[in-house]
Amino acid sequence: MKAAVFYGKHDIKVEEVPMPQVGDRDVLIKVEACGICGTDVHIFEGDKGAAACTPPTILGHEFSGVVEATGRLVTKIKAGERVSVDPNHYCGNCVYCRDGIAHFCEHMTGYGTTVNGGFAQYCSVDERQVYRLGKHTSFEQGAMTEPLACCLHGIDQCGIRPGSHVAVIGGGMIGLLMVQLSKLSGAAKVVLLEPVEGKREMGHKMGADLCINQIGADAGRLLAEQGISRLDTVIECVGNVNTIRQAIDLAGKKSVVMMFGLTKPDDELTIRPFEIFEKEIELKSSYINPYTQKRALDLIDSGQVDVQSMICETAGLEDLADILSSPERRSMGKYVVSPWN
Amino acid sequence: MKAAVFYGKHDIKVEEVPMPQVGDRDVLIKVEACGICGTDVHIFEGDKGAAACTPPTILGHEFSGVVEATGRLVTKIKAGERVSVDPNHYCGNCVYCRDGIAHFCEHMTGYGTTVNGGFAQYCSVDERQVYRLGKHTSFEQGAMTEPLACCLHGIDQCGIRPGSHVAVIGGGMIGLLMVQLSKLSGAAKVVLLEPVEGKREMGHKMGADLCINQIGADAGRLLAEQGISRLDTVIECVGNVNTIRQAIDLAGKKSVVMMFGLTKPDDELTIRPFEIFEKEIELKSSYINPYTQKRALDLIDSGQVDVQSMICETAGLEDLADILSSPERRSMGKYVVSPWN
Amino acid sequence: MKAAVFYGKHDIKVEEVPMPQVGDRDVLIKVEACGICGTDVHIFEGDKGAAACTPPTILGHEFSGVVEATGRLVTKIKAGERVSVDPNHYCGNCVYCRDGIAHFCEHMTGYGTTVNGGFAQYCSVDERQVYRLGKHTSFEQGAMTEPLACCLHGIDQCGIRPGSHVAVIGGGMIGLLMVQLSKLSGAAKVVLLEPVEGKREMGHKMGADLCINQIGADAGRLLAEQGISRLDTVIECVGNVNTIRQAIDLAGKKSVVMMFGLTKPDDELTIRPFEIFEKEIELKSSYINPYTQKRALDLIDSGQVDVQSMICETAGLEDLADILSSPERRSMGKYVVSPWN
Amino acid sequence: MKAAVFYGKHDIKVEEVPMPQVGDRDVLIKVEACGICGTDVHIFEGDKGAAACTPPTILGHEFSGVVEATGRLVTKIKAGERVSVDPNHYCGNCVYCRDGIAHFCEHMTGYGTTVNGGFAQYCSVDERQVYRLGKHTSFEQGAMTEPLACCLHGIDQCGIRPGSHVAVIGGGMIGLLMVQLSKLSGAAKVVLLEPVEGKREMGHKMGADLCINQIGADAGRLLAEQGISRLDTVIECVGNVNTIRQAIDLAGKKSVVMMFGLTKPDDELTIRPFEIFEKEIELKSSYINPYTQKRALDLIDSGQVDVQSMICETAGLEDLADILSSPERRSMGKYVVSPWN
Numbered sequence A, B, C, D: 001m002k003a004a005v006f007y008g009k010h011d012i013k014v015e016e017v018p019m020p021q022v023g024d025r026d027v028l029i030k031v032e033a034c035g036i037c038g039t040d041v042h043i044f045e046g047d048k049g050a051a052a053c054t055p056p057t058i059l060g061h062e063f064s065g066v067v068e069a070t071g072r073l074v075t076k077i078k079a080g081e082r083v084s085v086d087p088n089h090y091c092g093n094c095v096y097c098r099d100g101i102a103h104f105c106e107h108m109t110g111y112g113t114t115v116n117g118g119f120a121q122y123c124s125v126d127e128r129q130v131y132r133l134g135k136h137t138s139f140e141q142g143a144m145t146e147p148l149a150c151c152l153h154g155i156d157q158c159g160i161r162p163g164s165h166v167a168v169i170g171g172g173m174i175g176l177l178m179v180q181l182s183k184l185s186g187a188a189k190v191v192l193l194e195p196v197e198g199k200r201e202m203g204h205k206m207g208a209d210l211c212i213n214q215i216g217a218d219a220g221r222l223l224a225e226q227g228i229s230r231l232d233t234v235i236e237c238v239g240n241v242n243t244i245r246q247a248i249d250l251a252g253k254k255s256v257v258m259m260f261g262l263t264k265p266d267d268e269l270t271i272r273p274f275e276i277f278e279k280e281i282e283l284k285s286s287y288i289n290p291y292t293q294k295r296a297l298d299l300i301d302s303g304q305v306d307v308q309s310m311i312c313e314t315a316g317l318e319d320l321a322d323i324l325s326s327p328e329r330r331s332m333g334k335y336v337v338s339p340w341n
């Protein structure tokens, strides 16, 4: 089969490789769509921290496809079914798994990070990672299950209730999902702060009540002018210490500030604890996608979350390295790879 | 001024009464709209339990209007402002008030129940009970703030998250609000169970994904046929022990069953504790509207909750007794009284 | 090896059986202590409901011992280590497992119920079920990990905070654990209601502030006389509809009523929903021991929970059938079987 | 009466002043004990931020005494009763009061900060602020109700469950209360980090399992050596950015870091958001004492929390200025003023 193999920093080659082995409990998936995500970029750039990856590996952890074959002990799924994958497999045996917070598993297997993933024509994964797609869900949408599941884990910790006031900072793929999930959680007002006009327009389409270009603007004053004097939740979706600081500044009394964006491992943020105290802010973060995959699938299939509009292009395996190398291309939106293109 | 005075069971007279006194911290409101609610019916019928009412009293606790005058010490509100009222005033002094669960206040004052309310041309209420209406909110909508605030207190306890599956039993005013709030909380599927076809149609308009006439039907099977095999939350909005039992039957593993409807004080419900155990159900109830008034106003003003479509008629004070006497009329929808009609 | 094999209602034989097979991921345990629990009695009596058991089976799900051997792929545990067992193994593959509520697993394996358990000299269990005992923990105490883990899952749902007022109904093994856990959660007052004097004395030793024989007494009045006018939590540990009803009666405003005791599958409880409403009670249940095993071990090892004092006798395998047949013996306290006696 | 009047930075005079006026809803208290707290020091030092205080004012907000007289409309309390005071009075009228988070009240009255408090022989306070002392509670203990109530509000947000592992940094009055409350919440292990040996000894008396002098030590390694490899909660009780940073370093996966200590308004803390992300830490703070006064009283009266042992001296009004001026004296422990000494 054809696969894009990662050999080390800036080195990905598309080549013919053997078909993956299918263990007794494995499901062989013919990959139809696999999203390119910031983590792939980090690995491609040789960054430490985001994920443990020992080349040569086939990257790609946001994927969907059709079941080609199943191992001897697989019971739930059969050939021909349309599925997507939860790339994070937990051991079930460590202190975190047995404590109900398996996403901190000490022996996590990551399809597309620690073992081969979806930038290939086929991928073999443990049955437990496989979810059936709903009948209204396309493969491209199905490939977006994992990022949406991450966002659900984040939003579950944000305490949004019907009538809440929420701000989202950053209008990339993730920020636009968070705008939708905030609205979907009943927020009476959702504000998007984003410098790029096109993304603000997209924010409006995704349900934001107000979209602000906060560069050079006093965002707090702009909000106050629109009658939003108290934010219950602020969700940072950039991964930048300046916007995290802004999130804390904008947050109201008894609010949640969710640092959803990922900073670099060494980035430092300076805050005034007294400000946290005076407002009794909860400063939180959200780590991957535990226990939320099924709800993500349901929300995509029911049409409540739009994961399609942010996809700017479906590329072939050959184009992957160029996309990973080019911030300009990536700033256009979300890319999806179809290994059969 | 003109008022509908309740003198005892089945005895309401519209008469000329003196204007209400306005204390130092009171706000005199020219009433524009006042909803008729089940509690008014119970008091009119002489039922015990729902609310402590010593006639003669002017009933009506769901109302809005314009500020006519304010007491000497009132600071927040001034004449001419459009407002609605939280009818439940808490003492601030009892064990419950000081414990942050003021809705169990041992010395509650209820405008429209323990003291004069809104079925009159004017009503005087403590400043703390008065909320400004948003500019997109009509008086009729404003009068619906209190029932919506009750529903918010209920929904806050239902644990609905984006992607949840919810059933609502009963498609009256309250059930239709709960359908909307469930959808607004991100439910992927909301099912309404309601015998009357017109109300099921309204349920669809309010966002229900499925509306079922469960009389003579196996609701569980119908749900399963539609791919809904596990309900996370079931909200009973009838106030009947049979529908509560049905709610428990339909509820899935680790679900919440919210008994929002009010049964008669002596009504008895028979359940099997083993069923609660096997599914680890949380069986809950919701008592009035603590701390939710502001969010209710925001949701009405932003247009996210439709409180208008269920209103079937705006009547005059003279018509009140007839509406309270007639279940047939009331089954048509929600009635609002305008004391100036 | 020697084992007590259950062949069907009232039929247990102690016999020589082959040693259990040890799979690649299994741990062979030389059993040192195995508790006798109500579920064993139910199975022995041929009751339906409590657990799926297809004879012939070796019962016993509360056990500890020494690792005798380990399968080829076992990494965490090695021969000679002192361990206890979580008897409930989850598939990791069903909708509940993948949703983080694995105790509702559709394919649960129960050591001592669906497969062979601890009333034998050896038992082989999946590595994921095995926990190392702390150095201050005896085998008898270690055998009590599972019941304590069940109680922790229950107490986690009871909302007890420092300063709470709690009542526990029933002073058997479970009730006495709940008294301790309530106190350990910071309850300012814990009341035990229990008819048998000896168990009330034990209640005092376990930290109850007040122990009441409520038979023929007005428990509410007795509590009021002791200055306890509002219970935040009531935990039923009998498994009887009358004591559940009493729990609801005694519960205060905004309280939790935990039905921890197991009624028979067909037992019916009659409640007044209006009472639930007026007090905004949360009526809950607690299903087995998900994710709490490690904390149970820590609390036993630190000496914070006394699981020893309730043990009345350590018996041999030959005595098991008699204990299971005799309610009188069982009313003396908790029995533990040592298969080497 | 005699009172210590604060006239501005470093200027407190003990003088004869008129008796306080007693409004219709007020309770006149003969003060028996009034604690000296860090906030008093800050005000005495002229610091901004901690509390709005316009001299001349009588400070002192942690006090107890005997009811001397009551206003015309007071119903709950009568002369001769022993009471303590919640110094923070909320307006009931602002957005926060009506939202159930009254401690953010926009019009808070603070006895001992914004209006006259307890460093005087008499003080008049609104009836809603007055709580009856239990019969086992001394006046000195009663004066400690407010600090304990603050700690309860903090601990309620810490998520401690039976079996948790907790570290407390700082062994002053507050840290020692937090050690007790952590233990009282069921923590299996509580570690105190504190440089002063005497305070570590006190920590042991208050129930800490381990007391460490972390100056020049690798606290994480010391904990690991004692078998504490994962802290669920770390409570900072110093008010120093270095110890907050240490709290974050020590915190385990999915933990709560409570910044309970108050830093100066301008103090800056530098953190790595990536560390928060990797461990999914919740970084929180706790603002004063909402809704927790009654539980604090119960815990003192039941003897479960020792608020006495940290009191080093009961001084007279004349000594107040010296204590406020002298960090050395204050480092000896908690001071209480008796205005009749």
Ligand SMILES: NC(=O)c1ccc[n+]([C@@H]2O[C@H](COP(=O)([O-])OP(=O)(O)OC[C@H]3O[C@@H](n4cnc5c(N)ncnc54)[C@H](OP(=O)(O)O)[C@@H]3O)[C@@H](O)[C@H]2O)c1
Binding pocket: A038, A039, A147, A150, A151, A154, A169, A170, A171, A172, A173, A174, A175, A193, A194, A195, A196, A199, A214, A237, A238, A239, A240, A243, A260, A261, A262, A263, A286, A287, A288, A289, A331
């Ligand atoms: N916690 C988790 O589990 C998890 C999971 C997935 C992703 N993430 C993180 O979430 C973040 C967002 O992901 P993404 O895929 O949406 O990335 P993205 O496409 O790079 O989006 C970031 C957006 O923020 C905008 N931005 C830049 N500076 C800004 C500022 N000062 N104020 C407001 N917006 C600003 C960017 O605009 P420009 O186009 O002008 O740069 C861009 O639109 C990343 O850090 C990612 O690592 C976290």
Ligand SMILES: NC(=O)c1ccc[n+]([C@@H]2O[C@H](COP(=O)([O-])OP(=O)(O)OC[C@H]3O[C@@H](n4cnc5c(N)ncnc54)[C@H](OP(=O)(O)O)[C@@H]3O)[C@@H](O)[C@H]2O)c1
Binding pocket: B038, B039, B147, B150, B151, B154, B169, B170, B171, B172, B173, B174, B175, B193, B194, B195, B196, B199, B214, B237, B238, B239, B240, B243, B260, B261, B262, B263, B286, B287, B288, B289, B331
């Ligand atoms: N907890 C609180 O704080 C709170 C606050 C407000 C109201 N409530 C309670 O909420 C309940 C609903 O109020 P509402 O104003 O909406 O009352 P409503 O207009 O009487 O609505 C009840 C609805 O349930 C329907 N119904 C009757 N039997 C049913 C069945 N077997 N299955 C399904 N639906 C059935 C009724 O249909 P028909 O028209 O055919 O009868 C009606 O449409 C009342 O009990 C009220 O007291 C509670």
Ligand SMILES: NC(=O)c1ccc[n+]([C@@H]2O[C@H](COP(=O)([O-])OP(=O)(O)OC[C@H]3O[C@@H](n4cnc5c(N)ncnc54)[C@H](OP(=O)(O)O)[C@@H]3O)[C@@H](O)[C@H]2O)c1
Binding pocket: C038, C039, C147, C150, C151, C154, C169, C170, C171, C172, C173, C174, C175, C193, C194, C195, C196, C199, C214, C237, C238, C239, C240, C243, C260, C261, C262, C263, C286, C287, C288, C289, C331
């Ligand atoms: N939810 C779970 O996960 C879980 C886990 C384990 C156990 N359980 C259940 O917990 C319950 C208790 O277990 P256990 O092992 O402690 O049983 P147990 O030893 O039979 O204890 C029950 C106790 O309640 C007493 N009692 C009887 N009638 C009473 C009354 N009217 N008022 C107060 N006390 C009364 C009994 O006294 P006498 O001696 O006079 O009968 C006995 O002391 C059982 O139903 C068991 O199935 C539940």
Ligand SMILES: NC(=O)c1ccc[n+]([C@@H]2O[C@H](COP(=O)([O-])OP(=O)(O)OC[C@H]3O[C@@H](n4cnc5c(N)ncnc54)[C@H](OP(=O)(O)O)[C@@H]3O)[C@@H](O)[C@H]2O)c1
Binding pocket: D038, D039, D147, D150, D151, D154, D169, D170, D171, D172, D173, D174, D175, D193, D194, D195, D196, D199, D214, D237, D238, D239, D240, D243, D260, D261, D262, D263, D286, D287, D288, D289, D331
């Ligand atoms: N959030 C709230 O609502 C609230 C309420 C009350 C109080 N507080 C705050 O809580 C904090 C503690 O109050 P307190 O009355 O207990 O103050 P305190 O008596 O000054 O106690 C602080 C303790 O921390 C110790 N310490 C200093 N450096 C340390 C280090 N590097 N590591 C560990 N311990 C260290 C101090 O030791 P030394 O004696 O050697 O300095 C002292 O024992 C204050 O910041 C106060 O403002 C907050």
Ligand SMILES: [Zn+2]
Binding pocket: A090, A091, A092, A093, A094, A095, A096, A097, A098, A102, A104, A105, A106, A107, A108
């Ligand atoms: Zn693991």
Ligand SMILES: [Zn+2]
Binding pocket: B090, B091, B092, B093, B094, B095, B096, B097, B098, B102, B104, B105, B106, B107, B108
């Ligand atoms: Zn009250």
Ligand SMILES: [Zn+2]
Binding pocket: C090, C091, C092, C093, C094, C095, C096, C097, C098, C102, C104, C105, C106, C107, C108
């Ligand atoms: Zn399972």
Ligand SMILES: [Zn+2]
Binding pocket: D090, D091, D092, D093, D094, D095, D096, D097, D098, D102, D104, D105, D106, D107, D108
């Ligand atoms: Zn206020």
